[in-house]
Amino acid sequence: MGGRSVETIDPQRDGSPSARPDPLVPVNAQAPGVFTLSDLLAVLDLDGDVPPVPARCLVSAHGGILGAQLLGQQIVLAERLAPGKTVHSLHTIFSRPGDCRQPLWVDVERLAHGGSIDALALSFRQGSLHICRADVMLRAAEADFLSVQASRVDLPGPEAGVPRPDRPMMPWEVRVLPRAEPHRLDQWQRIPDAGADPTVWRALLAHSCELLPLADLLAAAGIPPLPGERPQVAAAVLSQTVTFLDDLDVRDWHLFQVRTVHAGHGRAVGRIEVFGPDGVQRAAAEVVGLLRPARP
Secondary structure (H helix, E strand, C coil): CCCCCCEEECHHHHCCHHHCCCCCCCECCCCCCCCCHHHHHHHHCCCCCCCCEEECCECCCCCCCCHHHHHHHHHHHHHHHCCCCEEEEEEEEECCCCCCCCCEEEEEEEEEECCCEEEEEEEEEECCEEEEEEEEEEECCCCCCCCCCCECCCCCCHHHCEECCCCCCCCCEEEECCCCCCCEEEEEEECCCCCCCHHHHHHHHHHHHHHCHHHHHHHHCCCCCCHHHCCCEEEEEEEEEEEECCCCCCCCCEEEEEEEEEEECCEEEEEEEEECCCCEEEEEEEEEEEEEECCC
């Protein structure tokens, strides 16, 4: 693994014209808050290997930048900047909502580089305003030294779920199992048109994880999950961690088991375990959210 030095990649230091931002056109601008899988794949396709990297935005209903979109972009950019390695885990802190109609740029800091590990810090900004930062650890393929896997074989398959074509910001197949516990969601989903790129598969999984815990907690409490339908409640994701445990293919069914583990003091914590069609766990995530009465 790399030494203690920190390498900062910043072409703006030379003031070159290519480093100065130009306006970027947002995706789905005619229908805020509604997008297709093609729209999402378009914003995930970051174009540029020399930072600062320009990033496009989906137009949201609330005007801010979608955290789910940012997570997906972090995975795609990290894997493009570290060829031959895949994201093992990322931890993202969202500091500002940003403006989905303004240009978005990504600064890159290389924290470590070695034969089996890379580590990057990705800072998303609009002008001088910091939007979020992701610390991303990547790994090279290695043979198992020990093998321990978690699995679930006791839950019904997707055929037992209720189709939910109305899931916000999830333009793919979703089936929800009957609720077994007050604060647990069991959701099957698959994305047949996700393409053949495993990087994009991981990005789409991270996107999905961001959308589920707070929305399910609100729904269980009888509160509408969409911001425009609950002006009396402030809810937002503050941070998220995603860890990929094994290979996955989102074109096949995966079960997202979402639990609220705590809500109080104006915050909520949700955990997600993602299982493949064979019942073996493929990924895990944790979300920390803001949840309190809206301020006047």
